[in-house]
Amino acid sequence: MSLKLPDALSGKYRLTQPVKGGPVFDFPAQGLYKVNLTTLSESHAELLVQRGCTILERVVTKEPAKPKEPKAPASGE
């Protein structure tokens, strides 16, 4: 069964692939050890992403498109 990130990270970070086992993992390449992915804090999630961990990524939310401003009417001059 794949692991699930804590609800607090929902909408902010997501796993890029199913992760089995755990829940405690080492990330020596990123310098983080004994990391419990099911209780992962936001600061540790950000550290992992910043340091190039490929199993986690930020959720990019698209900003709502700004309403177009109406064009100014041609002056006709």
Place this chain on the structure above:
Amino acid sequence: MCVIANLTAVPCAANAPGIKTTAYIVPVSEITAEPGWSTGTSEGDYVKTSGNYDFTGAGVGKGYFRSFPILVDTGSYALSGVGGKGSKTFKETFTFTLQGLNAEQLEFATRMLNIPAAFLVTDKVGVVHVIGHKDEAAFVTTVEGGTGDGPEGDRTLVVTVEAYTARPMVYLGTIDTTPNV
């Protein structure tokens, strides 16, 4: 007066030699599935992994990477091409020093002595190298050490592990350190 910023204006590429002080071992008998190869086409992707180790079904209390400490600045990962023309592969060698000669170090050395295993070792740049695979495991080739002979000696065990591979592997996945329940 020297301006330090001028000296560091063109930084050297980070290429620190050596390995980090934590490595990992798992008996290959506990591996259900090894990570696959990356299908990317960027430079370096050919030796990178895709996915994680799977230990499903390894049994309760098994199926995880055991971490162990290495005495700082005493370990190395090395590889060399071996074999005849047209048959060349790589021999990978992982050497590390266990500090102490207590029951803990002796038991660890004894247990790993004859186990077909896979090792993960992280170099100081942060690259995780895989030594040993399910079908081509790593084995301990030498264990040497002792009490040292005085104040300037070393009370250590030096272990050398070797494996052969046709393709070095850089691991990008997770390192599961939790035993199966």
